[in-house]
Amino acid sequence: MPGVSLALIMCAAVIHSLAISGWAPGLAVLVPMSLPGFLLGVVFARIRWMPGWVAHLLSIPLSLVWAIHLLGDQMSPVLHTWRDQAVELFIRTLIWARVMGAGGRGEDLLLFVAVLCMLSWALLYDSAWQLFRYGRTWRTIIVNALVFLINYTYVLPKPDLPFFVFLAAALLLLVHQHIVQRQALWDAQQMEYPDLLPLRFLWSAMLVCGLLITGTAFVPGSISVDRANQTWEALRRPFTLARERWEDAFSTLNAPAGAGSGAFAARNAQLGGARQLNDGLVMTVRATSFDYWRGVAFDKYSDGRWQNTTGEQARAALGLNSAEAARTSLAPGEPIPLTATRGRQRVDLAFTLVQDRNDDLLFVGGNAESFSIPALLEHNFLRDTDPPSPNYDDTALIATPNELRSGTTYTVTALISRIDVESLRNAGTDYPAWVVERYLQVPETLTARTREQAAQIIAEAGAQNAYDQAIAIQTYLRTFRYNEAIPGPPVGAEPVDWFLFTQREGYCDYYASAMVLMLRSVGVPARWVQGYAGGVFNAENGVYEVRENVAHSWPEVYFPGIGWERFEPTPASYAAGPWRPLTSVFGTDGEDGPDPVPSSLPADLDQPEELDPGLEPSDPSGAMQNTSSPSPTPASRDLGPWPLLIAGSVGSLALLALLIYARWRYELRGLSRNASAYAAMELLAAWGGHPQPAQHTPQEYAHLLSDLHPAHRSTIQQISHAYQSERYHQRRLSLPAPEDERALYMALIRRIFDRRRGRP
Structure with a gap:
């Protein structure tokens, strides 16, 4: 259950970041859409006798049925049945395919939400399947991290809280799955281990995750890094090309700041919620x-x-x-x-x-x-x-x-x-x-009080011609407060009416829409x-x-x-x-x-x-x-990327040292002096690429290490004899001199670095 819970939290953070991104109206359905996909993936993964292709074929129609059910609220209210809604979605898909085939740009936001629903279902279903059928922890984390990273890169404001939840859950999941795999190995080899060992691992991992996240939060984020940005632009170019193709398919996305590529919609534009554009x-x-x-x-x-x-x-x-x-x-x-x-x-x-x-x-x-x-x-x-x-x-x-x-x-x-x-x-x-x-087209949904307000403004201004009428309405609207951080119109509300009489603040889309419709309602074309x-x-x-x-x-x-x-x-x-x-x-x-x-x-x-x-x-x-030209601003010293790189390097080294020390203390805890010396020798040798084979006795392992480090043969043999005598004969033998132990450890550590550099 801890593994399922951690995986669910990790995947849910990814989907939540997409749901709050503001790419299009109606993305709140992504959460109820994807969670059943995850649970279905867990169930199918646990049924070992079910072939994978059967499970996947069953999941596809279930996802379609559930997606159409959830999207029904975003379709016309005259479509009462699930069948009507499915036909409507199918017709929209055919129209979209025809437009794309003719070299046009897709502009149906409902289809965009439908595609994201299916992708969210597929992401969580695949995550559960890969994790609990094949134990592919790294693959699952990397796929979810890529989705989160792409969304995080382009969306403003950044979903920081979901990011930290994702990071903590992913790290804890990695630790949990690792200890679960080790438990299976130990059970197969009939090795004894403490009953609460997984819980201890998780507590240690939670401490490390807390330190990591806290350290990340204090990394400076306001340093100018022009050269780093140039490198980033080169790295993200493949993702930019993929995004451009995506925008061609759904060009009316309410893209958050930084997300788009300067593209305007050619066919449809929706009055939505808050917007935040970069400079x-x-x-x-x-x-x-x-x-x-x-x-x-x-x-x-x-x-x-x-x-x-x-x-x-x-x-x-x-x-x-x-x-x-x-x-x-x-x-x-x-x-x-x-x-x-x-x-x-x-x-x-x-x-x-x-x-x-x-x-x-x-x-x-x-x-x-x-x-x-x-x-x-x-x-x-x-x-x-x-x-x-x-x-x-x-x-x-x-x-x-x-x-x-x-x-x-x-x-x-x-x-x-x-x-x-x-x-x-x-x-x-x-x-x-x-x-x-x-x-002069005015929709039937335009409220009577909107029409009455336009007529009243013009009457009070005494405007007798189209120009003066436009000026009167323009002047009235300019008394409203400009605000880009407004919510979206409530469900069922007419957006222009909501702007004029309820919200009474907004940004250019609402001001321009209100003026056009008010002018049209009095016979002025706009x-x-x-x-x-x-x-x-x-x-x-x-x-x-x-x-x-x-x-x-x-x-x-x-x-x-x-x-x-x-x-x-x-x-x-x-x-x-x-x-x-x-x-x-x-x-x-x-x-x-x-x-x-x-x-x-x-x-x-x-x-x-x-x-x-x-x-x-x-x-x-x-x-x-x-x-006019912009007013001069005080010159600021551009430190370049070096402070950020130095801070990141120091933090990474400190974290690495902490992890190594924690692992060292964990492996040697509760051991006697002789057992501790042997365990330290085996641990350093394992990090250098030479762990003790399961079938080797301590003496056989000592001979293996002696061949690799002939200069320290005597020290290795003495540590092995002392450990073996204490473990199997209850006799305590003396260990080598401390300086000989340190020399052996240094040789093992040098071998670790030689291995990292590719030396034999």
């Missing part, structure tokens, strides 16, 4: 002005999930097999025939990647006009023509067939909006049919966009540094004849509102197309009275702070 540099952008860098635009909202249906509608319009196949290919430098270009300035942007990107997305500020590398546009089609004509004003994302690796640089000729407030107020409501069809906020300007290098912690979502509102315009309801320190003058800054050319001169704008536009009145400094932290 790793993603890319740099060389631009003449600050903007946001758009990645993906989403049009449809349902049950807390945003969907990009543009690619699917394009696929249906063209009769193709996948959304990826419906993308329009553009050669380098080929212009995109946009129609909504009024009030926009032509700007050249240069993006340099610092991390690999697995989503293949090309970013752009404003609207892209052309790229320096091949591009794939995912846009909708106008269906009032035969064949359907491309609608480039309804573009959801731009990808590339090229690999986007660290160091890649591409340039974009972009049309960045410089439209004035007066033009936006006078844009009217003559929306194209495709805008009304797609960007969409939800993911990308990066502009970043911090590095004056020395002349680039905007875009880091992972400015990954952002925001609303865009459509204005007839002008196109999509960005707004900013999120009161975060990294967020910056769009710059808009009160009146037009362009001449006649600006009314019909972009400014042909990509130079800086007139100096008088920098005056405060020319700013958009919707960007009043309601945020005391100042939303525009990211456009």
Whole structure:
């Protein structure tokens, strides 16, 4: 039972670390999913007459049945029976396989949870089977440790408590299984040993584990180790490649900070719980002005999930097999025939990647006009023509067939909006049919009080046009508290309603979602966009540094004849509102197309009275702070990896010395002087690769050691005679002189080190 309990605790710590990682909603099912797999593995392993292949074939259908049962709560409530739920999961799997086969990216989080359920079951079942059928302790620990290490590496915050529980349970399990195997050997050889010997071993192991864990907790963790990081990057490259393939299969993972590879979801994005992003540099952008860098635009909202249906509608319009196949290919430098270009300035942007990107997305500020590398546009089609004509004003994302690796640089000729407030107020409501069809969608689950709140905000502001209505809702939302450490919405709650009336705090996903849905509820078309906020300007290098912690979502509102315009309801320190003058800054050319001169704008536009009145400094932290260069910080001395390496080496040597001393004292405890001398000689010789064979008498063993150490033959023979006489004849003989004993021990110790170095 102690072995089963320790193995269960060790495996449960691994599964618990996965369940709390936040990769996707619904991972709490991993614990009830995997524990029956462990118990089943124990039972099958104990049934010795059952062949392994029979046991494994029986476990597979049991795991499927149990997984579908647990996942039923995450499916539609109209699926009442287990059979309906199984069919639903099967259909989702077929769709996923078709998308992956067509070169797309899987985005069904329920399938991801299902796959993790099966893998968790397999992990615990295999651990129990290997441990209790074959006694493969090391294999079991290493497999579980690898799973824990991979999850621990990429997840923030780190699951420290499960790690220490896993470490303690694994070490104690190793000790327990070792003594169990020794007991079996001793029983086979009919050797006597104390009844409580396993318990004594465990108590000693608990002491050592406690010291080890305590020492680990005090190892410094805030030392800069750039060179160590470079080594780590080289070591983890195979795992990174495997993770990239995994992200292709399930690209909508709610990846915790540090876990992803800079990938955005192309099809679905879920409103979830807390997020914690690191400050790793993603890319740099060389631009003449600050903007946001758009990645993906989403049009449809349902049950807390945003969907990009543009690619699917394009696929249906063209009769193709996948959304990826419906993308329009553009050669380098080929212009995109946009129609909504009024009030926009032509700007050249240069993006340099610092991390690999697995989503293949090309970013752009404003609207892209052309790229320096091949591009794939995912846009909708106008269906009032035969064949359907491309609608480039309804573009959801731009990808590339090229690999986007660290160091890649591409340039974009972009049309960045410089439209004035007066033009936006006078844009009217003559929306194209495709805008009304797609960007006024409001789900039936949107609560009545959300709609009423939007109408009340607009009424109190006296907003008579779409622009003022957007500003009114934006201003209202900016009074909420920004907080990335919020819990996920309760089961059954509508996430936007929960954010507006219960939680009243959150991060960009919730602010942008609330603004889009509130605007749609009053007849203003809007969409939800993911990308990066502009970043911090590095004056020395002349680039905007875009880091992972400015990954952002925001609303865009459509204005007839002008196109999509960005707004900013999120009161975060990294967020910056769009710059808009009160009146037009362009001449006649600006009314019909972009400014042909990509130079800086007139100096008088920098005056405060020319700013958009919707960007009043309601945020005391100042939303525009990211456009300035960062304030200097005191220089800190980088000690490199040496303090950490020295501390780790000293700690390891101290722990090794403690383990050797504990083993030495344990082996010699309670022995007489003669028996202690013989036991010490045999123990050191065994560590040097020459233990006493079971069939040898003490004298025969002494002859063996004498041949290996002829210079100490007399000492070896004298110790052996003294031990043998005391043990079998109850006569006490004298031992060699202490200096001769020490010389023998030193020779045996040198042989231990010679063996470790591979010397004969």
